[in-house]
Amino acid sequence: MPAIAIAALVAILPLFFPSGYYYRIGVLVLIFSLAVVGLNLLMGFAGQVSLGHAGFLGIGAYSVAIGPVHLGLPSWLSLLAGALLSGGIAFLVGRPILRLKGHYLAVATLGLGLLLAIVLTNEARWTGGPDGMSVPKLELFGWSVRGATAWYWVAGVTFVCGFVLALNLMDSPTGRALQAIHDSEIAARVLGIDVARKKLAIFVISAMYASVAGSFLALFNGYITPDAAGFLRSIELVAMVVLGGMGSIVGSLVGACVLVVLPQALTVFHDYEQALLGLVVMVFMIFLRQGIVPSIAGALAGRRK
Amino acid sequence: MILEAEQLSVSFGGVRAIDEVSLSIAAGQVFSIIGPNGSGKTTLFNLISGIYTPSHGCVRFAGETVTGLEPDRLARRGLSRTFQNLQIFSRMSVLENVMVGHHRHEDTGILADLLHWPSVRRQNAATREVALAALARVGLADDARRASGALAYGALKRLEIARALASDPKLLLLDEPAAGCNPVETQEVDRVIRSLVKDGITVMLVEHDMRLVMNISDRVLVLARGRTLAEGTPEQVRANPAVIEAYLGDHGSKEAARAFG
Ligand SMILES: Nc1ncnc2c1ncn2[C@@H]1O[C@H](COP(=O)(O)OP(=O)(O)OP(=O)(O)O)[C@@H](O)[C@H]1O
Numbered sequence: 055m056p057a058i059a060i061a062a063l064v065a066i067l068p069l070f071f072p073s074g075y076y077y078r079i080g081v082l083v084l085i086f087s088l089a090v091v092g093l094n095l096l097m098g099f100a101g102q103v104s105l106g107h108a109g110f111l112g113i114g115a116y117s118v119a120i121g122p123v124h125l126g127l128p129s130w131l132s133l134l135a136g137a138l139l140s141g142g143i144a145f146l147v148g149r150p151i152l153r154l155k156g157h158y159l160a161v162a163t164l165g166l167g168l169l170l171a172i173v174l175t176n177e178a179r180w181t182g183g184p185d186g187m188s189v190p191k192l193e194l195f196g197w198s199v200r201g202a203t204a205w206y207w208v209a210g211v212t213f214v215c216g217f218v219l220a221l222n223l224m225d226s227p228t229g230r231a232l233q234a235i236h237d238s239e240i241a242a243r244v245l246g247i248d249v250a251r252k253k254l255a256i257f258v259i260s261a262m263y264a265s266v267a268g269s270f271l272a273l274f275n276g277y278i279t280p281d282a283a284g285f286l287r288s289i290e291l292v293a294m295v296v297l298g299g300m301g302s303i304v305g306s307l308v309g310a311c312v313l314v315v316l317p318q319a320l321t322v323f324h325d326y327e328q329a330l331l332g333l334v335v336m337v338f339m340i341f342l343r344q345g346i347v348p349s350i351a352g353a354l355a356g357r358r359k
Numbered sequence: 360m361i362l363e364a365e366q367l368s369v370s371f372g373g374v375r376a377i378d379e380v381s382l383s384i385a386a387g388q389v390f391s392i393i394g395p396n397g398s399g400k401t402t403l404f405n406l407i408s409g410i411y412t413p414s415h416g417c418v419r420f421a422g423e424t425v426t427g428l429e430p431d432r433l434a435r436r437g438l439s440r441t442f443q444n445l446q447i448f449s450r451m452s453v454l455e456n457v458m459v460g461h462h463r464h465e466d467t468g469i470l471a472d473l474l475h476w477p478s479v480r481r482q483n484a485a486t487r488e489v490a491l492a493a494l495a496r497v498g499l500a501d502d503a504r505r506a507s508g509a510l511a512y513g514a515l516k517r518l519e520i521a522r523a524l525a526s527d528p529k530l531l532l533l534d535e536p537a538a539g540c541n542p543v544e545t546q547e548v549d550r551v552i553r554s555l556v557k558d559g560i561t562v563m564l565v566e567h568d569m570r571l572v573m574n575i576s577d578r579v580l581v582l583a584r585g586r587t588l589a590e591g592t593p594e595q596v597r598a599n600p601a602v603i604e605a606y607l608g609d610h611g612s613k614e615a616a617r618a619f620g
């Protein structure tokens with residue numbers, strides 16, 4: 055049900071777009087939502103924080119640049135290779151890292167993100183260094199994806215797929231195990247759940263979500279710099295998860311929407327844009343402390359009683 | 360013997376919380392552990408269920424040595440437990456809590472889970488069935504849809520029992536299932552334990568409610584400061600002077616009042 059509703063929303067929304075500029079914003083919202091859904095699986099459901107997810111975003115982004123430019127691979131294959139590479143790195147690094155808890159895990163993932171960003175900056179021969187590099191257009195079955203309108207549909211379909219996969223996962227043995235781990239690792243263990251393995255699995259999956267989103271971002275913008283993999287981007291993703299609502303897949307869309315749209319809306323305030331953005335986020339968290347979607351859903355449920 | 364422990368010991372910061380405790384439990388029995396607060400009952404459960412690794416001694420479960428095995432590996436062999444300080448999955452509903460209990464019998468791959476293949480749908484339905492049956496056994500069938508946070512303390516204790524039952528254990532460790540329960544709820548716990556035994560589940564029980572313990576146990580082990588003080592049938596233990604002494608000593612005067620008063 056929520057899947058159909060979201061698909062309908064994505065399909066109908068463009069009817070209300072007054073200009074092509076709105077398509078551009080829509081694409082960014084959808085792409086970020088995809089990454090945020092993946093991160094929410096890790097943070098909101100399994101209860102494991104990552105402050106380094108932009109690193110995987112960066113891997114995905116540079117894959118679709120380096121693959122076609124340096125290796126002559128088609129973009130879609132580069133995108134898949136990037137997702138596999140991200141998953142592979144998450145698998146290798148996740149094993150030692152995910153033993154850590156809370157703040158220690160946060161700092162370790164922060165380190166992972168910094169490491170990946172520095173590699174992308176320093177390997178200038180491949181990545182263009184701090185200046186970044188341009189990204190060839192995506193070709194799908196001989197169709198070159200250009201312009202915000204076309205991208206809206208490509209990103210929309212991909213986001214809905216990612217959304218549905220996430221919902222599926224939560225309504226499955228793995229999903230229940232992950233939610234159990236969030237609430238009590240000890241109880242999960244004595245019920246036969248291999249906690250380390252489940253955490254690793256969701257870390258890999260969420261890294262792949264971020265990677266695909268990063269690839270799309272690079273392909274859509276046609277250009278990529280190491281900022282895409284930077285610390286601030288990681289924080290932004292975490293903020294989107296928390297603002298929309300930890301453990302709420304719909305909240306991921308809302309959180310991404312707010313943090314993509316708000317800066318655009320606030321540009322009229324010029325120098326105070328960033329300050330106001332910070333203020334709005336703070337106010338949101340003070341009054342909707344469980345995140346936008348769970349707080350509103352809770353309030354509505356309370357009123358019905 | 361379904362469970363044998365030999366000379367189990369573990370220390371925390373130089374203090375021996377469990378000191379050379381041995382026990383053996385025949386299948387189908389109710390084996391209770393009593394003792395004053397801090398005597399090491401929960402620590403003994405943690406050693407047996409793999410949460411702590413003993414510094415000495417060994418544990419055999421169903422004929423195989425399992426010393427130092429991870430809790431999840433033990434669970435998959437049929438050992439389950441509840442917790443004295445509740446460990447509820449508080450974000451999940453009552454039913455979902457119990458569904459997690461069935462995890463060790465669920466076999467779907469992560470890819471199937473992501474794609475919601477028919478096998479996952481069948482598994483979800485089967486797991487739900489098992490969970491509902493387990494809830495019915497502890498008298499919580501009507502609360503299945505509720506948020507687990509909405510249940511009262513005594514009901515949460517039984518929810519943990521249902522969750523452990525959904526894993527279909529051979530041996531079930533219950534850590535103070537009747538603590539904080541009113542007499543009616545305690546009666547319910549008594550009834551549940553008896554029904555488990557009838558189904559061939561071996562029960563290890565830690566409980567301060569002496570009436571419950573003496574009524575239901577086949578054997579009772581008394582711990583004091585991490586050591587075995589006495590072991591035997593309820594009658595033997597009740598008549599043991601050392602036990603009465605321990606309960607009347609300054610270490611456990613409150614216990615004594617509750618236990619024998
Ligand atoms: N992880 C730990 N670290 C340090 N000390 C511990 C630990 N676990 C238990 N202890 C100590 O071991 C002793 C036994 O504690 P335990 O919880 O097993 O007692 P208990 O018999 O279950 O008591 P109660 O009846 O109050 O539940 C206590 O002195 C306790 O402080």
Ligand SMILES: [Mg+2]
Nearest residue numbers: 400401402443
């Ligand atoms: Mg205890």
